[in-house]
Amino acid sequence: MLIDILNGKRKITDFLPVKKTAASSCRCKGDGEGGKSNLNKDETGAYQQVVNKKMSRRKAFSEVTKGLLIGAGMAQSACSMTSNDSDRNTSQMKWEEYFKKNYRLMSDEEKEATVNRLTSLYEKRTGKHVNIGTEGAIENVLYGYAFNISKCQGYMDCVNACVKENNQDRSTQMQYIRIHEIENGQINFEGADDNFFHEVPAAGHFYMGTQCFHCENPPCVDVCPVGATWQEEDGIVVIDYDWCIGCRYCMAACPYDGRRFNWKEPEVPETEVNLVQHYLGNRLRKKGVMEKCTFCVQRSRNGKNPACVEACPTGARIFGNLLDPNSQIRWILENKKVFRLKEDLGTEPKFWYFMD
Amino acid sequence: MKRVIFGTILFAGLFLLGTMCSPPSHTEEHSHHLLDEIRQHQSPVEYEGLSYGTLDTSYLLSVHADLPEVEDFFTQKRVSEITSFPCANCHNQPLEAMKNAQKKDLKKAHWNIHMAHASENTMTCITCHAENNMNELTTLTGELIKLDESFKLCGQCHSTQYKDWQGGAHGKQINGWQTPRAVKTCVSCHNPHQPSFPSRFPARLNTNQLGE
Ligand code: SF4
Numbered sequence: 001m002l003i004d005i006l007n008g009k010r011k012i013t014d015f016l017p018v019k020k021t022a023a024s025s026c027r028c029k030g031d032g033e034g035g036k037s038n039l040n041k042d043e044t045g046a047y048q049q050v051v052n053k054k055m056s057r058r059k060a061f062s063e064v065t066k067g068l069l070i071g072a073g074m075a076q077s078a079c080s081m082t083s084n085d086s087d088r089n090t091s092q093m094k095w096e097e098y099f100k101k102n103y104r105l106m107s108d109e110e111k112e113a114t115v116n117r118l119t120s121l122y123e124k125r126t127g128k129h130v131n132i133g134t135e136g137a138i139e140n141v142l143y144g145y146a147f148n149i150s151k152c153q154g155y156m157d158c159v160n161a162c163v164k165e166n167n168q169d170r171s172t173q174m175q176y177i178r179i180h181e182i183e184n185g186q187i188n189f190e191g192a193d194d195n196f197f198h199e200v201p202a203a204g205h206f207y208m209g210t211q212c213f214h215c216e217n218p219p220c221v222d223v224c225p226v227g228a229t230w231q232e233e234d235g236i237v238v239i240d241y242d243w244c245i246g247c248r249y250c251m252a253a254c255p256y257d258g259r260r261f262n263w264k265e266p267e268v269p270e271t272e273v274n275l276v277q278h279y280l281g282n283r284l285r286k287k288g289v290m291e292k293c294t295f296c297v298q299r300s301r302n303g304k305n306p307a308c309v310e311a312c313p314t315g316a317r318i319f320g321n322l323l324d325p326n327s328q329i330r331w332i333l334e335n336k337k338v339f340r341l342k343e344d345l346g347t348e349p350k351f352w353y354f355m356d
Numbered sequence: 357m358k359r360v361i362f363g364t365i366l367f368a369g370l371f372l373l374g375t376m377c378s379p380p381s382h383t384e385e386h387s388h389h390l391l392d393e394i395r396q397h398q399s400p401v402e403y404e405g406l407s408y409g410t411l412d413t414s415y416l417l418s419v420h421a422d423l424p425e426v427e428d429f430f431t432q433k434r435v436s437e438i439t440s441f442p443c444a445n446c447h448n449q450p451l452e453a454m455k456n457a458q459k460k461d462l463k464k465a466h467w468n469i470h471m472a473h474a475s476e477n478t479m480t481c482i483t484c485h486a487e488n489n490m491n492e493l494t495t496l497t498g499e500l501i502k503l504d505e506s507f508k509l510c511g512q513c514h515s516t517q518y519k520d521w522q523g524g525a526h527g528k529q530i531n532g533w534q535t536p537r538a539v540k541t542c543v544s545c546h547n548p549h550q551p552s553f554p555s556r557f558p559a560r561l562n563t564n565q566l567g568e
Contacts, residue, residue: 138403138406140397140401141401142394143533144394146525148525148526151526153553153555154558155556155558155559156558156559156560157559159559159560160559160560195561196558197557197558197561198557199555199556199557200555200556200557200558201555216390300533302406302407302408302532303403303406303407303408303409303531303532303533303534304408304409304532304533305529305532305533309533312528313545313553314545314553315526315527315528315540315545318524318525318529319533320524320529320533321401321533321534321535322394322397323394323397323401324397324400324401324535325397325398325399325400326400326401326426326427326535326536326537327524327533327535327537328523328524328525328529328533328537329524330394331425331426331523331524331525332523332524332525333391333394334425335523335525336520336525348389348390350390354525356516356517356520356525356526
């Protein structure tokens with residue numbers, strides 16, 4: 001195992017379930033509590049009973065702190081008139097959320113449990129019911145995307161739809177999609193105007209959209225030190241927002257400017273929150289975590305096109321199953337002259353450009 | 357202390373051994389080509405259990421593609437969307453008769469239709485509308501075509517777009533991404549009288565890296 005890890009054949013995180021790994025210890029540190037994790041050695045007092053059970057460090061830590069919390073909660077509720085069962089319930093749920101596993105290692109029950117916690121926490125806070133899906137990849141599906149450079153007119157309807165669909169932070173105007181206005185005769189992103197606001201299409205220019213390309217060999221996944229981002233069976237590269245430690249290695253590793261970071265607490269007006277969500281998709285994020293396009297996993301895994309594809313009035317955006325010989329994307333790959341960005345890197349983006 | 361030294365040596369040894377014995381894994385991973393892999397999949401995919409995109413064929417028309425490699429697909433019917441259909445409710449005489457009417461009577465109806473489609477030398481109303489049967493369209497050679505099948509008419513001149521539309525490179529799919537496809541028809545997006553898209557302001561400001 002050690003050799004495998006050293007050679008990069010297997011990632012340390014492949015062993016997450018069995019061992020106390022880099023992932024769990026990192027996360028503890030990230031949470032600012034790392035110093036306490038040698039609890040196993042602390043054989044004093046009330047913790048003994050908990051600690052003597054055979055369990056992982058993470059579990060033990062969680063159990064112990066839960067005990068602490070409940071204790072503190074009781075003490076608090078004894079002194080205060082406002083505290084009640086539901087408050088204690090809330091803090092317990094928050095605590096359990098805090099110590100949950102990496103999504104990839106969760107059993108179906110654990111997934112359900114975290115979704116239930118997230119939904120009831122949201123309901124407590126806002127009174128609204130949010131629907132957080134955990135649909136897995138559909139069999140025989142590998143998603144791919146094609147972008148018609150001759151069709152895109154720079155209307156930006158896709159960006160609007162994407163922001164709305166994916167609950168992106170309004171205050172920093174986060175956008176997964178970038179539309180680059182490029183002068184005819186060159187294909188150079190350095191010279192592109194990424195901040196245009198004038199009547200479009202501008203004479204003598206064409207428009208090219210970029211976003212996460214869901215590479216088949218995603219460099220961002222390789223560099224993540226905690227296994228918080230990975231590629232799903234259907235090719236979608238996703239992030240576990242509750243596992244990400246916000247180191248931004250992945251952002252640096254992405255050759256396509258595909259990742260976005262929450263520098264501050266994201267703000268989405270309560271009335272505009274899209275309540276149809278996916279755990280790995282558009283559920284609400286927090287400060288200090290990475291996010292990006294997920295091909296609208298909450299839509300695509302239910303058969304729908306991503307929001308950008310649906311919103312584009314020119315039909316410049318085409319989405320489909322690369323493994324389906326009858327899909328539009330397959331016809332484009334076979335019949336149009338397609339290219340991808342930085343093909344020489346070997347990242348194999350599943351996002352092709354073509355012209356009429 | 358001894359244990360620490362021993363551990364370090366063992367670790368270093370294993371590391372060296374590991375790096376020597378196996379090829380760099382990355383080149384191995386990257387050597388397969390995505391396109392080749394994709395092309396191996398030649399059998400149609402069934403999408404069981406996906407409720408979205410289940411086709412309601414009552415508003416769809418099945419299209420048999422000219423292209424041998426393209427399976428039959430669906431497009432939107434059109435007639436149900438035209439508010440004043442059938443046209444013959446008003447057009448009870450052939451257009452020829454109207455030509456003889458006084459100039460001042462011309463264009464009392466359809467005043468809002470402004471033609472910006474090729475030049476006047478190339479196209480007039482009756483290039484597409486059947487002169488003697490206003491409920492239908494006509495090909496360049498005088499064959500009647502139903503309004504629902506107007507794409508055949510467009511395909512006479514716009515043959516590249518027609519081909520791309522059948523294959524899926526032009527147009528929009530309306531039943532999600534699943535197959536069999538249901539796609540918009542030409543006139544769902546293009547006004548046949550002014551088919552090109554207007555220029556306009558973008559829906560929002562492009563804010564690249566405002567917050568980063
Ligand atoms: S910022 Fe990126 S690399 Fe760092 S933990 Fe989060 S997903 Fe992983």
